Amino acid sequence: MVSSYCLLGESWTLAILLSHLRNLRNLRIEPKFFGYMRILLALCLLLAAALPAQAQRNLTVEKSAPAERRVALVIGNGAYASAPLKNPPNDARDMAGALRRLGFTVIEKINVPQKEMNRAIAEFGEKLNASTMALFFYAGHGMQVKGKNYLLPIDARINSESSVRAEAVDVDAVLDQFAASPLNVVILDACRNNPFERKFRSVGGGLAQMDAPKGTLIAYATAPGKVASDGDGRNGLYTQELLRHLQTPGLSVEVVFKRVRAGVARATGDAQIPWEASSLTGEFHFRPDATARPAEVPPTTMAVDTPEQIEQQFWNRIRDSQDSADFEDYLKQYPQGRFVAEARLMVRKLGGAKQVAAVQPPVPASAAPPPRSWFGVQIQGVTPELAASFSLKEARGALVVSTAKGGPAEKAGMESGDVVVEFQGQAIQNYADLPPMVASSEPGAQINVRVIRRGQMKDLAVTLGKPQEAASQQAAGKLGSDLEKFFGSFSGGVLFSQIKSIYQQKLVARGFELLPNDRITRVVRQGVVTQVKSPGDIDGWLAALDSTPDVSLSIVRDGKEAFQAGSKPK
Numbered sequence: 001m002v003s004s005y006c007l008l009g010e011s012w013t014l015a016i017l018l019s020h021l022r023n024l025r026n027l028r029i030e031p032k033f034f035g036y037m038r039i040l041l042a043l044c045l046l047l048a049a050a051l052p053a054q055a056q057r058n059l060t061v062e063k064s065a066p067a068e069r070r071v072a073l074v075i076g077n078g079a080y081a082s083a084p085l086k087n088p089p090n091d092a093r094d095m096a097g098a099l100r101r102l103g104f105t106v107i108e109k110i111n112v113p114q115k116e117m118n119r120a121i122a123e124f125g126e127k128l129n130a131s132t133m134a135l136f137f138y139a140g141h142g143m144q145v146k147g148k149n150y151l152l153p154i155d156a157r158i159n160s161e162s163s164v165r166a167e168a169v170d171v172d173a174v175l176d177q178f179a180a181s182p183l184n185v186v187i188l189d190a191c192r193n194n195p196f197e198r199k200f201r202s203v204g205g206g207l208a209q210m211d212a213p214k215g216t217l218i219a220y221a222t223a224p225g226k227v228a229s230d231g232d233g234r235n236g237l238y239t240q241e242l243l244r245h246l247q248t249p250g251l252s253v254e255v256v257f258k259r260v261r262a263g264v265a266r267a268t269g270d271a272q273i274p275w276e277a278s279s280l281t282g283e284f285h286f287r288p289d290a291t292a293r294p295a296e297v298p299p300t301t302m303a304v305d306t307p308e309q310i311e312q313q314f315w316n317r318i319r320d321s322q323d324s325a326d327f328e329d330y331l332k333q334y335p336q337g338r339f340v341a342e343a344r345l346m347v348r349k350l351g352g353a354k355q356v357a358a359v360q361p362p363v364p365a366s367a368a369p370p371p372r373s374w375f376g377v378q379i380q381g382v383t384p385e386l387a388a389s390f391s392l393k394e395a396r397g398a399l400v401v402s403t404a405k406g407g408p409a410e411k412a413g414m415e416s417g418d419v420v421v422e423f424q425g426q427a428i429q430n431y432a433d434l435p436p437m438v439a440s441s442e443p444g445a446q447i448n449v450r451v452i453r454r455g456q457m458k459d460l461a462v463t464l465g466k467p468q469e470a471a472s473q474q475a476a477g478k479l480g481s482d483l484e485k486f487f488g489s490f491s492g493g494v495l496f497s498q499i500k501s502i503y504q505q506k507l508v509a510r511g512f513e514l515l516p517n518d519r520i521t522r523v524v525r526q527g528v529v530t531q532v533k534s535p536g537d538i539d540g541w542l543a544a545l546d547s548t549p550d551v552s553l554s555i556v557r558d559g560k561e562a563f564q565a566g567s568k569p570k
Helices: 002-024 031-063 088-101 114-126 161-167 171-180 237-246 253-268 307-318 324-333 340-350 384-389 431-439 467-486 501-509 535-543
Strands: 069-076 104-110 132-139 142-145 148-151 183-189 216-220 275-278 377-380 398-403 419-423 446-453 456-463 519-525 528-531 551-557 560-565
Touching: 069 088, 069 114, 088 104, 088 132, 088 237, 104 114, 114 171, 132 171, 142 161, 148 171, 171 183, 183 237, 216 253, 237 253, 253 275, 253 501, 307 324, 324 340, 340 431, 377 431, 377 560, 384 551, 384 560, 398 431, 398 560, 419 431, 501 535, 519 535, 528 535
Parallel strands: 069 104, 069 132, 132 183, 183 216
Antiparallel strands: 142 148, 216 275, 377 398, 398 419, 419 446, 446 456, 519 528, 519 551, 551 560
């Protein structure tokens, strides 16, 4: 309407101006004056032509509605000096990745001190407005003092009740950031038992109940005043369940947390019951429906990092990881990097499954000597947990995951589950010791290999093959390997998804990190390796799992096999 009045006013102005020009012709005025007036008239006509387009643009802007933006702050603290936690950094990294796939712009912070936590919270608040959906996720130590909840940065020094307020981060400071945002979710996996809960008179276990501000849902890993376990797998149990349901299409936010609560309660026998407080007034779905794609992440402007900064960021992301594959990826990308020594140490410590030929430290291709001999085994490191299930007195040697069909090791009688401790009289302390020994031996040489099988020493005579034999075996077996991978559930072993749900929960509770399509091929107890061919083969020992102290499984995932050890029963 305003634009219409402006146009009408300009039309009347032009009409009056033309009328005056006609009257002026009757007067004796210099012709130059009329030239100036013609120029002025032309400018007015141009202005009148431009105004409708401008008015249309104004009307268009008024009609458009702002699109919803999803913004998340994800923090995982585990590197505490007095009470470190293994899982929160993994929880935060995995949550950040899941949220990015769902279209969130994510601020991700791992193992941060108080000042950096406060800065991240302030940065988070600055991104929120009336068109944003906001989510805050925290995993780490938390505590309550006199009914108020605090999150602990890794540099917190808690010596008294008053020091909590000075050293920790008040959860209310996070809630204050939501004032501008109409829909907010707060997830606190911070109910873990911490060393301060009985230190002071007013400090209670777990977190205190909070009233959710309007438009906000607050989710706790367990009920107020209770504590939750950090867990033995890669993720805490609560975050593990949350990651499982977050991507399910068509679930409202309330249903997602209801399913998480049911899953955690089942896995813990109702010992841990997640809890929510909600005052949401609108509907929200992390993934709206089965056909909806994750929203695109809004474009952001960022500075171009130097190669050194990119390498540092890569290392910062993985340095607390408990997955050897992360450090192996670093070594592949940065064979001459600044953290090569630390990465190799972590690979050895975590004992990732490796092909023998790939275990050697990376060297430039031009300088790498050609492999001289073929042994034909896939090996991995021996962790203390694996050593217990294999009845080993100490965690040493190279654990044989599998042998190449028709290869030298198989011909000599080597089996999956054997632990190689000597190669031609040379002791093998770590699985990385074996590849150089094989590489330095001549093809055709007969090597005495000592293994531990079912707790007993056994000597095998292995005649090493040539690398060409390995290549021909791989080429001939490629089709069979692909078919075996495709028909994995029919070619021996049992899919995790085929096991009864009660046994699935028991395996998860014992710390096994299993996916639905993982295939369990062997069970190891007291040094005895048992082949699994059908669900019936596994039901018997699963029923007795609670009383089995040390157990490990051979798992095939995406065509790759490795042994995985569980934790001791609680």
